[in-house]
Amino acid sequence: MNKPLSLLFCLMLWAGSIAAEAETTQAKLPPLNPLAAALGQLGVSTCQGRVHQVANFLSGKSDSGAVLLLPPDRNHINDHLITASMEIFDGAHTFYSSMDFSPSVAAGCDATYETIIYWPNNCDSVAKTQFAEAKQAGKMRKQIPYLTYGDSLQIFLMPAGSGCVSIKKQAVWERL
Numbered sequence: 001m002n003k004p005l006s007l008l009f010c011l012m013l014w015a016g017s018i019a020a021e022a023e024t025t026q027a028k029l030p031p032l033n034p035l036a037a038a039l040g041q042l043g044v045s046t047c048q049g050r051v052h053q054v055a056n057f058l059s060g061k062s063d064s065g066a067v068l069l070l071p072p073d074r075n076h077i078n079d080h081l082i083t084a085s086m087e088i089f090d091g092a093h094t095f096y097s098s099m100d101f102s103p104s105v106a107a108g109c110d111a112t113y114e115t116i117i118y119w120p121n122n123c124d125s126v127a128k129t130q131f132a133e134a135k136q137a138g139k140m141r142k143q144i145p146y147l148t149y150g151d152s153l154q155i156f157l158m159p160a161g162s163g164c165v166s167i168k169k170q171a172v173w174e175r176l
Contacts (some may be wrong), residue, residue, distance in 0.1 A: 020049060033059075035066050038039065042070065046078040047101040047109035054111050055086070058097050064088040078103055093117055100154045108174030123157035123164035130166065131155050 002172045032040065036052035045053070055066075065087050071080035082101045087094065095117040102110045127136070127147060134147035134155055147155040156167040 003036045024115065039068070039082065040064075043074065043077045044082060046103040046107065047082055047111070050109040050111050050172070051082070051084075051099075051100055054099055054101075054113055055084075058089045058099070058113060059086060060090075062088055074162075088115075104174045106162055106174060110174055111172045113170055113172075115166075117166050118160060118163055119166060120163045122162065123159055126164045126166060 009015070027029075032052050032084055033055050035055045036048050040048050048117075058064075062162055067085045069083045069085075071077060071082075073080065080103075084099045084101075086097045086099070088144050095115055097113060097115045099113040100111060104110050119130065121129070123145065127134070127145070131147055134149040134153075137154075139145045140156065144156050144158050146157070148153070152172070153168070153170045156169070158165045158167065162169045
Protein backbone atom coordinates (compact mmCIF):
# COMPACT_ATOMS: atom_id res chain seq x y z
CA MET A 1 0.00 0.00 0.00
CA ASN A 2 1.44 3.41 -0.85
CA LYS A 3 1.67 6.16 1.80
CA PRO A 4 -1.25 8.39 0.70
CA LEU A 5 -3.57 5.40 0.44
CA SER A 6 -2.52 3.96 3.82
CA LEU A 7 -2.89 7.39 5.43
CA LEU A 8 -6.38 7.71 3.97
CA PHE A 9 -7.26 4.20 5.23
CA CYS A 10 -5.99 5.10 8.76
CA LEU A 11 -7.98 8.35 8.74
CA MET A 12 -11.11 6.46 7.68
CA LEU A 13 -10.63 3.95 10.52
CA TRP A 14 -9.99 6.79 13.01
CA ALA A 15 -13.05 8.75 11.80
CA GLY A 16 -15.15 5.58 12.02
CA SER A 17 -14.06 4.96 15.61
CA ILE A 18 -14.82 8.59 16.56
CA ALA A 19 -18.28 8.34 14.99
CA ALA A 20 -18.93 5.07 16.84
CA GLU A 21 -17.72 6.66 20.10
CA ALA A 22 -19.98 9.71 19.54
CA GLU A 23 -22.98 7.44 18.93
CA THR A 24 -22.19 5.49 22.11
CA THR A 25 -21.85 8.74 24.09
CA GLN A 26 -25.13 10.06 22.69
CA ALA A 27 -26.85 6.78 23.47
CA LYS A 28 -25.72 7.07 27.12
CA LEU A 29 -27.24 10.53 27.60
CA PRO A 30 -30.58 10.36 29.40
CA PRO A 31 -33.54 11.89 27.59
CA LEU A 32 -34.43 15.44 28.54
CA ASN A 33 -37.27 15.87 31.00
CA PRO A 34 -40.53 17.20 29.49
CA LEU A 35 -39.88 20.82 30.56
CA ALA A 36 -36.37 20.97 29.06
CA ALA A 37 -37.58 19.19 25.90
CA ALA A 38 -40.50 21.62 25.47
CA LEU A 39 -38.22 24.63 25.88
CA GLY A 40 -35.80 23.11 23.37
CA GLN A 41 -38.63 22.85 20.85
CA LEU A 42 -39.28 26.57 21.41
CA GLY A 43 -35.63 27.34 20.61
CA VAL A 44 -34.11 27.53 24.09
CA SER A 45 -30.58 26.13 23.89
CA THR A 46 -28.38 28.19 26.25
CA CYS A 47 -30.36 27.26 29.36
CA GLN A 48 -31.79 23.90 28.29
CA GLY A 49 -29.25 21.90 30.32
CA ARG A 50 -29.83 24.02 33.43
CA VAL A 51 -33.62 23.65 33.02
CA HIS A 52 -33.15 19.89 32.86
CA GLN A 53 -30.94 19.92 35.98
CA VAL A 54 -33.18 22.10 38.16
CA ALA A 55 -36.49 20.55 37.06
CA ASN A 56 -35.11 17.06 37.72
CA PHE A 57 -33.85 18.14 41.14
CA LEU A 58 -37.23 19.58 42.08
CA SER A 59 -39.58 17.01 40.62
CA GLY A 60 -37.51 13.88 40.00
CA LYS A 61 -39.96 11.18 39.00
CA SER A 62 -42.89 12.82 40.77
CA ASP A 63 -46.15 13.84 39.19
CA SER A 64 -45.90 17.46 38.09
CA GLY A 65 -47.21 20.04 35.66
CA ALA A 66 -45.68 23.28 34.43
CA VAL A 67 -46.68 26.65 33.04
CA LEU A 68 -44.15 28.77 31.13
CA LEU A 69 -43.78 32.53 30.97
CA LEU A 70 -41.71 33.31 27.89
CA PRO A 71 -40.35 36.55 26.48
CA PRO A 72 -42.36 38.13 23.67
CA ASP A 73 -39.22 38.27 21.47
CA ARG A 74 -39.08 34.59 20.51
CA ASN A 75 -36.54 35.30 17.74
CA HIS A 76 -33.92 35.95 20.42
CA ILE A 77 -35.25 33.61 23.11
CA ASN A 78 -31.71 32.70 24.25
CA ASP A 79 -31.03 36.33 25.15
CA HIS A 80 -33.83 36.60 27.74
CA LEU A 81 -34.94 35.32 31.10
CA ILE A 82 -37.10 32.18 30.96
CA THR A 83 -39.43 31.42 33.85
CA ALA A 84 -41.52 28.38 34.73
CA SER A 85 -43.95 27.50 37.51
CA MET A 86 -44.57 23.92 38.54
CA GLU A 87 -47.09 22.05 40.65
CA ILE A 88 -45.29 19.04 42.10
CA PHE A 89 -46.73 16.08 43.99
CA ASP A 90 -43.98 14.05 45.66
CA GLY A 91 -46.24 11.34 47.05
CA ALA A 92 -46.73 13.09 50.39
CA HIS A 93 -47.08 16.80 49.62
CA THR A 94 -48.26 18.98 46.79
CA PHE A 95 -46.16 22.09 46.46
CA TYR A 96 -45.54 25.02 44.17
CA SER A 97 -42.19 25.78 42.61
CA SER A 98 -41.04 28.74 40.59
CA MET A 99 -37.87 28.60 38.46
CA ASP A 100 -36.05 31.38 36.63
CA PHE A 101 -33.29 30.80 34.07
CA SER A 102 -31.05 33.56 32.79
CA PRO A 103 -28.45 33.16 30.05
CA SER A 104 -25.11 34.56 31.21
CA VAL A 105 -22.54 36.44 29.16
CA ALA A 106 -20.15 33.48 29.46
CA ALA A 107 -22.61 31.32 27.43
CA GLY A 108 -23.83 29.53 30.50
CA CYS A 109 -27.02 29.82 32.47
CA ASP A 110 -27.77 31.06 35.98
CA ALA A 111 -30.93 29.91 37.73
CA THR A 112 -33.01 30.46 40.84
CA TYR A 113 -35.85 28.38 42.16
CA GLU A 114 -38.33 28.62 45.00
CA THR A 115 -40.45 25.89 46.50
CA ILE A 116 -43.48 26.79 48.57
CA ILE A 117 -45.10 24.28 50.92
CA TYR A 118 -47.82 24.65 53.55
CA TRP A 119 -47.15 22.75 56.80
CA PRO A 120 -49.89 22.21 59.41
CA ASN A 121 -47.36 22.76 62.23
CA ASN A 122 -46.14 26.12 63.54
CA CYS A 123 -42.98 27.64 62.06
CA ASP A 124 -40.73 26.80 65.05
CA SER A 125 -41.67 23.15 64.69
CA VAL A 126 -41.15 23.24 60.91
CA ALA A 127 -37.69 24.79 61.37
CA LYS A 128 -36.70 22.03 63.80
CA THR A 129 -38.16 19.08 61.90
CA GLN A 130 -38.07 19.91 58.18
CA PHE A 131 -34.99 22.13 58.10
CA ALA A 132 -32.96 20.91 61.09
CA GLU A 133 -29.60 21.29 59.30
CA ALA A 134 -30.20 24.94 58.33
CA LYS A 135 -28.90 27.80 60.48
CA GLN A 136 -31.21 30.38 62.09
CA ALA A 137 -30.35 33.72 60.47
CA GLY A 138 -32.88 36.11 61.99
CA LYS A 139 -36.11 37.68 60.81
CA MET A 140 -36.77 39.62 57.64
CA ARG A 141 -38.63 42.22 59.69
CA LYS A 142 -41.05 41.06 62.42
CA GLN A 143 -43.07 38.02 61.30
CA ILE A 144 -40.97 35.96 58.88
CA PRO A 145 -37.88 34.20 60.24
CA TYR A 146 -35.35 32.86 57.79
CA LEU A 147 -32.75 30.14 57.79
CA THR A 148 -29.67 29.66 55.64
CA TYR A 149 -27.95 26.59 54.35
CA GLY A 150 -24.62 27.28 52.66
CA ASP A 151 -24.05 30.34 50.50
CA SER A 152 -26.92 29.96 48.07
CA LEU A 153 -29.95 28.63 49.97
CA GLN A 154 -32.41 30.58 52.10
CA ILE A 155 -35.57 29.29 53.78
CA PHE A 156 -38.30 31.72 54.82
CA LEU A 157 -40.96 30.57 57.30
CA MET A 158 -44.20 32.52 57.10
CA PRO A 159 -46.88 31.95 59.76
CA ALA A 160 -50.21 30.92 58.21
CA GLY A 161 -52.96 30.52 60.80
CA SER A 162 -51.89 27.65 63.05
CA GLY A 163 -49.56 26.37 60.32
CA CYS A 164 -46.56 27.61 58.41
CA VAL A 165 -45.61 28.23 54.78
CA SER A 166 -42.00 27.49 53.94
CA ILE A 167 -40.43 29.29 51.00
CA LYS A 168 -37.13 27.74 50.06
CA LYS A 169 -35.06 29.82 47.64
CA GLN A 170 -31.81 28.77 46.00
CA ALA A 171 -29.58 30.27 43.35
CA VAL A 172 -27.42 28.23 40.98
CA TRP A 173 -24.73 30.31 39.32
CA GLU A 174 -22.62 29.35 36.35
CA ARG A 175 -19.06 28.65 37.43
CA LEU A 176 -16.60 30.55 35.28
